[in-house]
Amino acid sequence: MTEYTDKIKEIAKRVLTEGKVEMVIGFREGSVPMMNQPHYATSAESVDELVWDCNCGLNLANYITDKKGNIGIIAKGCDSRNIVTHVIENKIKRDQLYIIGVPCTGMIDHQKINAMFDQEILTVEESGDKITITGNGFSKTMSKQELLTENCAVCTHRNPIEYDELAGDLVEEQKDVDPYASVTKVESMSADEKWNYFEDLLSPCIRCYACRNACPLCYCPTCFVDESRPQWVGKSQDPTDVRTFHLLRAYHCAGRCTDCGACERVCPMGIKIREFTKKLNKDCLELYGWEAGLSLDERPPLDTFKTDDPDEFIK
Amino acid sequence: MKLIKIDQQSWAAGIEKVKSDYRVFGPVKEKNDHEFKLLEQNEMPDVNCQNTRLSPKSIIYPQSQVMFTYSLDESKDDCRIMKEVENVKSPMAIIGVRPCDAxxxxxxxxxxxxxxYQDTYWIKAYEATTFVGLACNSACGTCFCTSAGTGPFGEEGLDVxxxxxxxxxxxxxxxxxxESFIQAAGWTTEAESAVDSKIDELKTAAESSINSSVATDKIKNKTILELYDAPFWEEEAFACINCGTCTYVCPTCWCFDVQDETHGKSGIRMRNWDSCMFPLFTHHASGHNPRNVKYERLRQRFMHKLKYYVDKYDNGIQCVGCGRCIRLCPVNIDIRKICYKMNSFDAESCVCEATSS
Amino acid sequence: MKNMLEHTGIEPGRLHFSWISSAESTKFVDVVTKITDEVKALDPANKKYVKTEPKVD
Structure with a gap:
C-alpha cells in the first residue's frame, strides 16, 4: 500500500502548491492498531502525515458536508459514491472538489480481528494480499480477503465513480458476490422471528449515535431524535425508542446508502446496523434498478416520480 | 490485613454462597466481549477477562433511571405531585472490578x-455495594492507570x-x-506468609507491563484561558464525529439529562446519561448554543477531565487510565495525545512540543 | 416503507395504502371497512408495537 501513500502524497503536494485546493482530506496513522484517523493537510509539509492502507474504512465524504472553499479529498469507491450523492443533494459543489480516486481492494474488519484473539493485538501489517497480526507471544498471517469488513467482501464498486486523478491503476470489480445474502435470510423468517431478530440485534445499543454521526448521509441540522418541540422519540433505553431511532434513520438513508459500512465500523457495541439499510438498498435495486451514487446526472428514485414506478402496494 | 487463599473449589462454592446475601455482578462474555451482568445461579464471573467493554458504572448509575412518578388526573389529590420511586437497595457485590474502574x-x-448535594439514587446504590476488585497481572497497550492516580494493584475504591x-x-x-463479604463467602484459609513476597513480585511485574502514560504535572499551573484558547483544539477535533462513545464508555463521566414521559394520565420523570459531545447538551431554550461547533465540545470533555476537575477538587485528574475511550473511539481520538498537548502547551511561544512517539 | 416494516417484523396487513378521491365516498367506506377487518383479525393482544411507559431499569 506504500505505492498508494506515495502517490497520494505526490498529488496532494502538487494540488496544494498549485493552489488548486486549500486542504486535502485523507487519513493519518492512528495510535492503536487498525485505527487510522481522518485528517487534513493544508501545506506541502503537512502532507507527509497522510497514509493509505487497509485501515481507511471510514467514509471521508462525511467531512466535506457544507464545506466552503476548494477541497482535495481522497476517495475510494464508496467515498466517491457518497461524494456524488452529496453533489446531487447540494451539500457541496463538484467544482469545489479535487477528488483523488483510490481503487480499493477492501478494508479489514478491526472488530472481527480483535474478536479472533484473546490477547491484545499489538501490530497489524499489510503486505500485498496478506495481513500479519502480531501480539505478545503470537503472530498469524492470513489472507486479506478473509479479514475484510462484510460490506467490503460483497462490494461491487471498488473503483471510484467520480475522480479528477487516480492514485493507482483501476482494480477488477468483484463478481459472483451476493450483497444481500443476510437480507434474504431474514426475509424468509416469520413476522415474529423477524421481530425477535431485530430486537436481539439492537439489544446492546447504548444510543451513542456513532452510526448516525459517521454516516455522510446524516447531515440534518437537527436529527429527529434530537428534536424537542415536538419530541418524536423518547430518550431512554426503552427498546421501542431504540428501535424507532434505527428504523427511521434507515428510512432516511433509503435510495442514498452506498453500503460504505461506516455505521457498522464505528459501533462501539459491534451491532450489525447494515441489516436495516441493506434491505432498503435491495428494494431500491429490485424496484427501481437503482444503486446510489453512480451518476451525477440522475435523480434518486425517492425524489422523482415516474409513471411506471411500481405501485402494487396501493389498493 | 490478613491474606485469604481461595482455591478453585472454594471460589466456586463461595460465589454461590454469597448469592443468597448479595445480588452478585461480574464480567461475563456475551457475543464477542465481556460485560458486567447480574449473575444467575451457577453462573461464575470470568476472572480471565482483561476488562469489560463498558465500565461497571451502570450498576450504580444506570443509563436510564426512573426517579419520580406523577399523575395528571385532576380528580386525584396527588395530581401533579412528584413522588419519589421506592429507592431501597438490597446488598450488591461487584466481583472482578479492575483497580482503574474502582x-x-x-x-x-x-x-x-x-x-x-446528595444524590439519593446514586448514594443508596453505592452504599449497598461491596466492590470486590481483581488486580491486573498484565496491562493493555492503552492502559495508563499508573499515571492516572492508581495502578494494576491499586486499592482505592475497593472493599476487597x-x-x-x-x-x-x-x-x-x-x-x-x-471483611463481611469474605465471611459471607466462607473463605477462611489464611495464606502462608511466603505469599506476600510472591504478590510483591506480581505487582512489580504488572506495573512494569504498563508502557503508556500521561503527564499532567504542568496543566494545573496554566490558566484556564491559556488552555481554552490554545490553537490545537480545532485540528485535534477535525476527525471527531461528536458521538457519545467516549463519554458512555468512560467510568468517570457522570452527566445526565432529565426527561418526563407521560402516558395517558400518568408519567415518570427519569434521567438518562447525557454526553457533552452532543450539540443538544448545551442547547439553551432561547436557541443559543454556547458550544455550537464540534471543537468546542471536544475541548469541553478534555478541559473538564484534565483542568476544571483538577482545579475544583485538587485531587488529581478525572480519568483513571482505563483506556476505553482510546480503544473504542471510532476515529482514534486519543486522550494521551490531547493530555500531552495540554501539558506541554506554552502560551507565550504558542507551541506544543512535538508529540513523542 | 411497507416492505421495510414487514422486514423488521410488523405483520403484513397492518399497513395499507390506498388512493381515494374526495368524490369516492363508497370506495372510502369499503377500504376502511376492509382495513379494520383485516387489522382486527390480527392478534389484538399484540401490544409490542405500542409504547406505554418506557421500559427502563
Whole structure:
C-alpha cells in the first residue's frame, strides 16, 4: 500500500502548491492498531502525515458536508459514491472538489480481528494480499480477503465513480458476490422471528449515535431524535425508542446508502446496523434498478416520480 | 490485613454462597466481549477477562433511571405531585472490578455525594455495594492507570482486592464491608506468609507491563484561558464525529439529562446519561448554543477531565487510565495525545512540543 | 416503507395504502371497512408495537 501513500502524497503536494485546493482530506496513522484517523493537510509539509492502507474504512465524504472553499479529498469507491450523492443533494459543489480516486481492494474488519484473539493485538501489517497480526507471544498471517469488513467482501464498486486523478491503476470489480445474502435470510423468517431478530440485534445499543454521526448521509441540522418541540422519540433505553431511532434513520438513508459500512465500523457495541439499510438498498435495486451514487446526472428514485414506478402496494 | 487463599473449589462454592446475601455482578462474555451482568445461579464471573467493554458504572448509575412518578388526573389529590420511586437497595457485590474502574467510584462520588448535594439514587446504590476488585497481572497497550492516580494493584475504591496467581486467588479485605463479604463467602484459609513476597513480585511485574502514560504535572499551573484558547483544539477535533462513545464508555463521566414521559394520565420523570459531545447538551431554550461547533465540545470533555476537575477538587485528574475511550473511539481520538498537548502547551511561544512517539 | 416494516417484523396487513378521491365516498367506506377487518383479525393482544411507559431499569 506504500505505492498508494506515495502517490497520494505526490498529488496532494502538487494540488496544494498549485493552489488548486486549500486542504486535502485523507487519513493519518492512528495510535492503536487498525485505527487510522481522518485528517487534513493544508501545506506541502503537512502532507507527509497522510497514509493509505487497509485501515481507511471510514467514509471521508462525511467531512466535506457544507464545506466552503476548494477541497482535495481522497476517495475510494464508496467515498466517491457518497461524494456524488452529496453533489446531487447540494451539500457541496463538484467544482469545489479535487477528488483523488483510490481503487480499493477492501478494508479489514478491526472488530472481527480483535474478536479472533484473546490477547491484545499489538501490530497489524499489510503486505500485498496478506495481513500479519502480531501480539505478545503470537503472530498469524492470513489472507486479506478473509479479514475484510462484510460490506467490503460483497462490494461491487471498488473503483471510484467520480475522480479528477487516480492514485493507482483501476482494480477488477468483484463478481459472483451476493450483497444481500443476510437480507434474504431474514426475509424468509416469520413476522415474529423477524421481530425477535431485530430486537436481539439492537439489544446492546447504548444510543451513542456513532452510526448516525459517521454516516455522510446524516447531515440534518437537527436529527429527529434530537428534536424537542415536538419530541418524536423518547430518550431512554426503552427498546421501542431504540428501535424507532434505527428504523427511521434507515428510512432516511433509503435510495442514498452506498453500503460504505461506516455505521457498522464505528459501533462501539459491534451491532450489525447494515441489516436495516441493506434491505432498503435491495428494494431500491429490485424496484427501481437503482444503486446510489453512480451518476451525477440522475435523480434518486425517492425524489422523482415516474409513471411506471411500481405501485402494487396501493389498493 | 490478613491474606485469604481461595482455591478453585472454594471460589466456586463461595460465589454461590454469597448469592443468597448479595445480588452478585461480574464480567461475563456475551457475543464477542465481556460485560458486567447480574449473575444467575451457577453462573461464575470470568476472572480471565482483561476488562469489560463498558465500565461497571451502570450498576450504580444506570443509563436510564426512573426517579419520580406523577399523575395528571385532576380528580386525584396527588395530581401533579412528584413522588419519589421506592429507592431501597438490597446488598450488591461487584466481583472482578479492575483497580482503574474502582478508582472511578470515589471520583464520581465527589459529584454525587458532596456537602452541597446528595444524590439519593446514586448514594443508596453505592452504599449497598461491596466492590470486590481483581488486580491486573498484565496491562493493555492503552492502559495508563499508573499515571492516572492508581495502578494494576491499586486499592482505592475497593472493599476487597483479589490477586490471581495461576489457578489460585488471594483476597485481601480492605474495609469492614470487604471483611463481611469474605465471611459471607466462607473463605477462611489464611495464606502462608511466603505469599506476600510472591504478590510483591506480581505487582512489580504488572506495573512494569504498563508502557503508556500521561503527564499532567504542568496543566494545573496554566490558566484556564491559556488552555481554552490554545490553537490545537480545532485540528485535534477535525476527525471527531461528536458521538457519545467516549463519554458512555468512560467510568468517570457522570452527566445526565432529565426527561418526563407521560402516558395517558400518568408519567415518570427519569434521567438518562447525557454526553457533552452532543450539540443538544448545551442547547439553551432561547436557541443559543454556547458550544455550537464540534471543537468546542471536544475541548469541553478534555478541559473538564484534565483542568476544571483538577482545579475544583485538587485531587488529581478525572480519568483513571482505563483506556476505553482510546480503544473504542471510532476515529482514534486519543486522550494521551490531547493530555500531552495540554501539558506541554506554552502560551507565550504558542507551541506544543512535538508529540513523542 | 411497507416492505421495510414487514422486514423488521410488523405483520403484513397492518399497513395499507390506498388512493381515494374526495368524490369516492363508497370506495372510502369499503377500504376502511376492509382495513379494520383485516387489522382486527390480527392478534389484538399484540401490544409490542405500542409504547406505554418506557421500559427502563
Amino acid at each position: 478508582l472511578a467510584f470515589p471520583i464520581v462520588r465527589r459529584n454525587f455525594d458532596s456537602p452541597e 482486592l483479589m490477586i490471581a496467581d495461576g489457578d489460585d486467588l488471594y483476597a485481601k479485605s480492605i474495609t469492614a464491608k470487604g
